[in-house]
Amino acid sequence: MTVAPEAPILFFDSGVGGLSILAPVRDMLPTAPIIYAADSAGFPYGTKSEAEIAARVPALLGRLVERYRPRLAVIACNTASTIALAAVRAALDIPVVGTVPAIKPAALLSKSRVFGVLGTDATVRQPYVDRLAAEHGADCTVLRHGSAALVQLAEAKLRGEPLDPQVARAALAGLTTQPGGERMDMVVLACTHFPLVEAELAAAAPHPMGFVHGGDGIARRIAFLTQGQDWPAAPAHGTAVFTRLDDQQQRLRPALARYGLDQTEQL
Structure with missing residues (x-):
């Protein structure tokens, strides 16, 4: 299957934790378009029940994939991965990389x-x-x-x-x-x-x-899964997507920009 150069990598977390996964991926694939999605309306995941996370995460990722058409999705969250990774893989028709404890x-x-x-x-x-x-x-x-x-x-x-x-x-x-x-x-x-x-x-x-x-290992896995695919010639804009966008998320803008996420949207 041919992948368009502008097709992004989708990162998903409850908050900003997935930036620790995005950073080594940026180093390895510097021109990759990035969509970083944070479920700020559902944050934090760590205090939620398994049933809540198992219901919420596949549904949200389905919406994100439909909107942004990524080439690959990364569940950049240990809690979501250990609970919902199998369900997400069953629901999506793109590769899904999870994050498991090292x-x-x-x-x-x-x-x-x-x-x-x-x-x-x-x-x-x-x-x-x-x-x-x-x-x-x-x-x-x-x-x-x-x-x-x-x-x-x-x-x-x-x-x-x-x-x-x-x-x-x-x-x-x-x-x-x-x-x-x-x-x-x-x-x-x-x-x-x-x-x-x-x-x-x-x-x-x-x-x-x-x-x-696990950040470096996940970056290597993403590079392997996307080898042979085309990327933009120059670094693309990165977009941070929040399920709730209020003052707390606005205060993250300078940090997000340091990770190449210079645009902000609400899902």
Whole structure:
């Protein structure tokens, strides 16, 4: 199937977390047209039920694909991916790339054989995480903690607001205070919002630890799936699409522009 050069890549998240996936894709495919969709009316996903997310995400992505005709869709959200990825793939006739916790690289990198999975409450309780931990970290102690406050911290950071360092400290303490937590040397950032506050997490860490997430791997996957396709000769405009566009989203404009998203629309 021939793909028009102007056909965009569609990124989807509840908020701005997916920008941590967009950044490495921009580096790899610098002229790719981008539609970045944030479900601001449904934000945050991490505190919602599985049933809510399973109903909401495929319906929204269907509307977005109908409007923007992307060549590929990226669910740039761990919570939505672990719950709704199969349903979205069944509903759409384009490739769909999901975002899953980077448990395999954490297990490969951990020297102490204790690592943490820091995500949303909805993500860390998913059976998908159980399977990844059993498959890749069977000889490890895998600690989990969900932090809704850290999601809000990332959104606030991109709006340019002052940040409370206690939020990052409390999120890490949710892992380090568990049995074996004092030996934890790697943390999986299992929410796409969390790489945006990796510096704050590193500053709050009680001892040196590494942080891993899936952005680079997803960028490589997208490059593979689109190889041989045509792209515009020069960087295209990027558009941020919100399901609710109010003052909070307007305050994101300078940060969005840094990621090449210089236009804003409401779905």
